[in-house]
Amino acid sequence: MQQHHRATQPACRAAEVASRPAESNPDAEVFIRRRAPEGLPDQPCGAMQFVVPQSEDNKPRNILEEIVWWKAVEIARMKERLPLARLMMQLKAAQPARDFIGALRGAQARIGKPGLIAEVKKASPSRGVIQPNFDPVRIAQAYEAGGAACLSVLTDAKYFQGSFEYLQQIRAAGVGTPLLCKEFIVEAYQLFKARASGADAVLLIAAVLPNADLAYLVKASAKCSLQVLVEVHSVAELERVLKLELDPERVMLGINNRDLQTFEVDLQNNQRIMDSSAGKEVQKRGFLMAGESGIFTPEHVAFVQQTGCGAILVGESLVKEGDPEQAVKKLLSIA
Numbered sequence: 153m154q155q156h157h158r159a160t161q162p163a164c165r166a167a168e169v170a171s172r173p174a175e176s177n178p179d180a181e182v183f184i185r186r187r188a189p190e191g192l193p194d195q196p197c198g199a200m201q202f203v204v205p206q207s208e209d210n211k212p213r214n215i216l217e218e219i220v221w222w223k224a225v226e227i228a229r230m231k232e233r234l235p236l237a238r239l240m241m242q243l244k245a246a247q248p249a250r251d252f253i254g255a256l257r258g259a260q261a262r263i264g265k266p267g268l269i270a271e272v273k274k275a276s277p278s279r280g281v282i283q284p285n286f287d288p289v290r291i292a293q294a295y296e297a298g299g300a301a302c303l304s305v306l307t308d309a310k311y312f313q314g315s316f317e318y319l320q321q322i323r324a325a326g327v328g329t330p331l332l333c334k335e336f337i338v339e340a341y342q343l344f345k346a347r348a349s350g351a352d353a354v355l356l357i358a359a360v361l362p363n364a365d366l367a368y369l370v371k372a373s374a375k376c377s378l379q380v381l382v383e384v385h386s387v388a389e390l391e392r393v394l395k396l397e398l399d400p401e402r403v404m405l406g407i408n409n410r411d412l413q414t415f416e417v418d419l420q421n422n423q424r425i426m427d428s429s430a431g432k433e434v435q436k437r438g439f440l441m442a443g444e445s446g447i448f449t450p451e452h453v454a455f456v457q458q459t460g461c462g463a464i465l466v467g468e469s470l471v472k473e474g475d476p477e478q479a480v481k482k483l484l485s486i487a
């Protein structure tokens with residue numbers, strides 16, 4: 153699979169990236185390999201059952217890789233509990249999807265600030281438990297009352313303590329803002345599960361998915377009426393994503409300002425990417441851009457806005473507050 157991912161890059165570029173340490177090359181793409189959580193299996197060869205030794209390289213190289221390797225197990229279990237045929241019946245019965253991107257653009261036009269995607273997030277690998285007193289429905293209702301245009305709901309169970317059920321519960325409680333399913337999506341089954349649970353949009357992470365997979369999953373999303381947020385975290389990734397044919401009415405882009413290896417947040421990353429020629433092209437082609445992660449203050453919001461982002465994705469700074477409604481109002485400077 154690693155070979156497959158690398159093969160989507162020109163050979164010289166891949167070699168160049170591989171030979172430079174990641175720290176000195178902020179634009180290096182993160183190539184997520186796909187393996188079972190225990191790595192590649194032992195390779196017995198011959199009657200003596202001689203085993204080719206496992207190398208260090210057979211462990212996840214970063215948290216994103218670890219999460220993605222575990223996904224394979226999680227998806228297999230989900231399919232056992234809910235086979236595809238039954239999931240497709242749920243999908244048919246789902247309520248029509250809402251216009252996620254339209255809601256963000258509408259809010260931006262109304263308030264003159266980036267449209268807010270407020271995240272319902274209990275925990276994360278970098279922060280541990282952020283909100284021990286976690287009630288997803290109460291938080292979602294408070295975000296909506298505070299003026300969030302859209303919500304993002306973490307569904308990853310093992311690393312973020314999320315659940316697809318939270319999407320259902322939030323919808324069932326009458327929350328009307330469009331919902332993003334925040335998941336590490338690697339196959340279409342997860343898209344169907346997201347839509348059947350009430351999501352209106354899904355996240356696709358460029359660092360996880362080569363362009364061939366992105367193209368397929370974007371198409372499959374459109375088939376089940378899901379809009380898409382494609383997340384990049386470097387200029388190189390943005391350049392790659394822009395090679396795809398994407399409809400700005402159905403696909404928006406996001407810049408994750410959190411480094412996937414160190415977890416450090418740097419809002420300058422947002423500026424650097426938006427100022428690049430790929431960043432300019434994004435704006436020319438009319439894509440809505442979201443700045444993601446590490447946004448804590450109205451000053452941060454203003455900074456991300458002046459880089460050219462019409463949306464922001466905010467989790468920790470809102471979810472850790474006892475009164476998330478006030479936290480939203482404070483962040484957007486709504487009296």
Ligand SMILES: O=P(O)(O)OC[C@@H](O)[C@@H](O)c1c[nH]c2ccccc12
Binds near residue numbers: 334465467
């Ligand atoms: O809690 P923060 O720093 O405001 O970040 C929110 C969001 O950007 C972050 O949760 C996120 C961005 N991309 C992701 C991909 C998967 C899981 C989580 C994320």
